[in-house]
Amino acid sequence: MVALCYNHAPFLPEALDSILAQTYPNLEVILVDDASTDASAGILTRYAAANPAWQLLLLPQNVGNCAAFNRAYRQSRGEFLLDFATDDVLLPERVSQQIAAFQKLGARYGVVYSDAELIDERSQLVRYHYRRTAEGQLVPQPASGDVFADVLARYFISTPTMLMRRTVLDDLGGYDEQLAYEDFDFWVRAARNWQFYFFDEVTTRKRLHPTSMSRRGYRPNDPFLASTIQVCRKALALCRTPAERAALTIRLRWEMRQAVRWRNFREAEALYSLLKQVAQPQLLDQLLSKYAKVAASIRGLPKS
Structure with missing residues (x-):
């Protein structure tokens, strides 16, 4: 122990x-x-x-x-x-x-x-x-x-x-x-x-x-969100079947929505980039991505 x-x-x-x-x-x-x-x-x-x-x-x-x-x-x-x-x-x-x-x-x-x-x-x-x-x-x-x-x-x-x-x-x-x-x-x-x-x-x-x-998760400047994105990248490399990629799609959509909700806009962009590698983005995904990109630009955030 x-x-x-x-x-x-x-x-x-x-x-x-x-x-x-x-x-x-x-x-x-x-x-x-x-x-x-x-x-x-x-x-x-x-x-x-x-x-x-x-x-x-x-x-x-x-x-x-x-x-x-x-x-x-x-x-x-x-x-x-x-x-x-x-x-x-x-x-x-x-x-x-x-x-x-x-x-x-x-x-x-x-x-x-x-x-x-x-x-x-x-x-x-x-x-x-x-x-x-x-x-x-x-x-x-x-x-x-x-x-x-x-x-x-x-x-x-x-x-x-x-x-x-x-x-x-x-x-x-x-x-x-x-x-x-x-x-x-x-x-x-x-x-x-x-x-x-x-x-x-x-x-x-x-x-x-x-x-x-x-x-502390899903709060502004969440210290763990960058790690979550890294793990999602690992998961993508480990997926073997369509069902597993579909499961990862669910995760990425959830994490992206939480990132936007709590104003972690650059992280939301990174999650959207991953999502595009796994599945065809839905209209809501695209709208959230555009919103995050504009909001990050207005706030002068560095690119992730």
Whole structure:
């Protein structure tokens, strides 16, 4: 388990106590602090001293989530990896349940993911990641097996719930450190050659708070949008079938509309350029592209 921290001091004790509460007996724990500016390093140091089997990496400079994770992953030895953000909370059976699920699956299964509770800053339940219809159907609909087209077209995986087979990360060379965030890129590259499995249990409590990464997406000057465009370019190179290209078309249209909505006009132009390589643009695509180009020119934005 890689427990990755950046300014999580208010939430750290609950997160680290949830590691200690795990029922799985053979847990390798590597604590990583990505040069936090709050009291996180001191809390991590105290827990590491109380648990000598835990490893502690206090990074002197902030390197970002992808690089920080990779440093710990490369010195880990476990057959499975859990990327645990220390503002979240693990339920006690989390690791045991997902390891047991892996043991029932074939060797091509590289990721097991599940449902999650979404909690607020006071650890109060907000809702579940998957909503249930009156008929008991989950929304968004999870997918298992070959999910490459699914991860292109839509978001449905709760990232903190994933347990990854080590060989998947080995095949990918870890996370791409050129990107600002990891999950979309990991899903795309991993799903090309590995199967995913949805384990229908709540295993994790995912924290919602103003500084969480998920709260910064699709806002003006979104720091992650450039990475999203890079991943879409990778996805285009990986597509093999018309169905997969159709799924990527859905993604590109969604991302372009969000870019225009939040006034990221140069990024919208880049997404439209990609869209033209995948499918015939629709009238709305063309109009949004023209609007973005004019708006970017008026604002004097540099070309992407």
